[in-house]
Amino acid sequence: MATLRDVAQRANVSIRTVSNVVNGYAPVSDQLRVRVEAAIEELDYRPNLIARNLKQGRTGMIALVVPELDVPYFAELARAVITAARQHGYVVMVDQTDGDPARERELLGRDSRATMFDGLLLSPLAISADELRRRGNRVPIVLLGEHIFDGSVPHVAIDNIAAARLATEHLLGLGRRRVAAIGDQPYTSGETAQLRTQGYRQALERHGIEADPALVVPTVRFHRRLGAQAMEQLLALPSPPDAVFCYNDLLALGAMRALTRAGLRIPHDVAVVGLDDIEEGAYSTPSLTTVAPDKAEIARVAVGMLVDAINGGATPPAEIRTSHRLVIRESTAGF
Amino acid sequence: MATLRDVAQRANVSIRTVSNVVNGYAPVSDQLRVRVEAAIEELDYRPNLIARNLKQGRTGMIALVVPELDVPYFAELARAVITAARQHGYVVMVDQTDGDPARERELLGRDSRATMFDGLLLSPLAISADELRRRGNRVPIVLLGEHIFDGSVPHVAIDNIAAARLATEHLLGLGRRRVAAIGDQPYTSGETAQLRTQGYRQALERHGIEADPALVVPTVRFHRRLGAQAMEQLLALPSPPDAVFCYNDLLALGAMRALTRAGLRIPHDVAVVGLDDIEEGAYSTPSLTTVAPDKAEIARVAVGMLVDAINGGATPPAEIRTSHRLVIRESTAGF
DNA sequence: CATGATGTCTGCAACGTTGCAGAGCCCGCA
DNA sequence: TGCGGGCTCTGCAACGTTGCAGACATCATG
DSSP states (O other): OOOHHHHHHHHOOOOHHHHHHHTSSOOOOHHHHHHHHHHHHHHHHOOOOHHHHHHTOOSSEEEEEESOOTTTTHHHHHHHHHHHHTTTTOOEEEEOOOOOHHHHHHSTTTTTTTGSSEEEEOOOOOOOHHHHHHTTTTOOOOESOOOOOSSOEEEEEHHHHHHHHHHHHHHHHHHSSSEEEEOOOOTTTHHHHHHHHHHHHHHHTTOOOOOOOGEEOOOOSOOHHHHHHHHHHTTTTTSOOEEEEESSSSHHHHHHHHHHHHTTOTTTTOOOEEESOHHHHSSSSSSOOOEOOOOOHHHHHHHHHHHHHHHHOOOOOOEEEEEEEEEOHHHHHOO | OHHHHHHHHHHOOOOOHHHHHHHHHOOHHHHHHHHHHHHHHTTTOOOHHHHHHHHTTTOOOEEEEEEEETTTEEEEEEEHHHHHHTTTTTTTEEEEOOOOOOHHEEEEEEEOOGGGSEEEOOOOSSSHHHHHOOOOSSEEEEEEHHHOOSSSOOOOEEEEHHHHHHHHHHHHTOOSEEEEEEEEOSTTTTTTHHHHHHHHHHHHHHHHHHOGGGGEESSSOHHHHHHHHHHHHHHTSSSSSSEEEEEHHHHHHHHHHHHHHHOTTTTTTTTTEEEEEHHHHHHHSOOOOEEEHHHHHHHHHHHHHHHHHHHHHHOOOOEEHHHHHHHEOHHHHHH
């Protein structure tokens, strides 16, 4: 690989001048510029970005860390983040933790590659705010999605309680009275799920319906298969539900699959609502009513905050609530 | 951020010794090691990876470039690549081109960030082998997926002709005789699609069935909506098909959606086969028969070749065919 | 013609790290 | 006691780039 030095030698100018030509910094006479550009061309010189990064103390890269990249929600979010980052001149390194707490913690550890990035977008599953706070002031971090939040780390998420309430009230509005919930996670790291359960309960309460504990089915993760299993469990109840709010679309798609297999009609026998608005739900049979977070907005806001933190240094840690809306499709609207 | 120098000062040793402790290179006495480690701890020192990279001439990062990250196939592939790369000690920068030829070419251009990576995995849509060859010997590249190949760039893909033939013959084996194909791309950059069309034709030929041009519907891209549109077009024919081979699962899911909406039964009226084996197809209603490429194998082989090229220097450009198999589900097997 | 202003170009140092070669020390052995 | 060898530790230089300060030439101006 040709370096600035090689080009300088060939063009018979100083290294510095070549650098000036490459970056368009200082004024360079046309004569020299032409000569330098010719040398660049002949040697097929390309700037060594690593050296440039070292010198400038920045890489122009941010990292996006998600649990699983092939979960449609994260894939769609990743796409939005890449697009948003690009508009600020950043590229995105995507990594996944497989939901493994140890892998999440690696990020904060001593040998983390985090120093290669100007900033970090993290969608945490297991890591606590406490751990994050203790990490000292290193690379700027913005959290994506809900998590216990103590004000020390900026984060961007929808209002999970309101979103869950909206979904549940939609089902109640259809006249359903035995509304189940799939996806609760009543243990430490399941804050998002717990908030959604709160929203679900609030909606029931507002309609004067007593919550039936048997109708709230926890799942360790938010995958199709677990949604199907949970639905089967609900159908086996003495008095099965006439509607289900699933904490994400994958659970809902799995639940619909189980309903169909059981010979039940959606929404006639059981209405289904999801959350995430992944593209798959718009094409499923039946198509899925869902609460849609504005992923582009999440990405835009999060990347914006991160870039501010990178440039400005001290942005006040903020907790941003992005918008969501109900998208009504066949799974609650007739077929 | 503390540097080696800071730690060295605090521990009263040379910079070099600190470096040795950090990297475990030379033997260091326990006494010194403890002192250095204490200083590291107190200053919360972390190695500057950019400087290390510059010194060592490698970054430990490879880039994966795909058209669209939220297309399930690419998301699943990306996950497999990240996993495979991790086992070689590499992390993966994922970028997407949105299928924009200009964005693909940027990668090879002078100001590309490609110099930040030790290697490049590229799933090209628009770029030609010719352009790739001309790029001179820079970062090692391995291509993913089918593309016109002249032996100058290594690439990894399934045998598209065989895969398409397998799908089509499965439909013919069910006794279907009007087998349609959705997804042809009879223009420059559509080599993958063209190969699948060849396989489709070969299967028809082997069964002595004359190909009906009206049954081959091209689509500009491989998305659900286009699959639905193509299916509607086929249903409008005077003599509609009794089976469809879709060039990927998304097209197939869209097609099934159109069939269901039209009140037709799958597979009773029309059988459907896709290609890619995305998880979504296992949970659709009906679930989707598909030809499954071994994505883990693709990732493993491609990353392996890339790492070899990075280390060894000159690996012979090879064209690797990875395996595929037919996964039979409800869309061709009764409901 | 002297002067300063302007316009080009350059050398030096530094970013933080690691490779290399060698310095100093201590130990065991003759 | 002297010497060689092994074990620790260190200083220097370099990776390829850019910031800075300044050198030099040219030009306009008084």
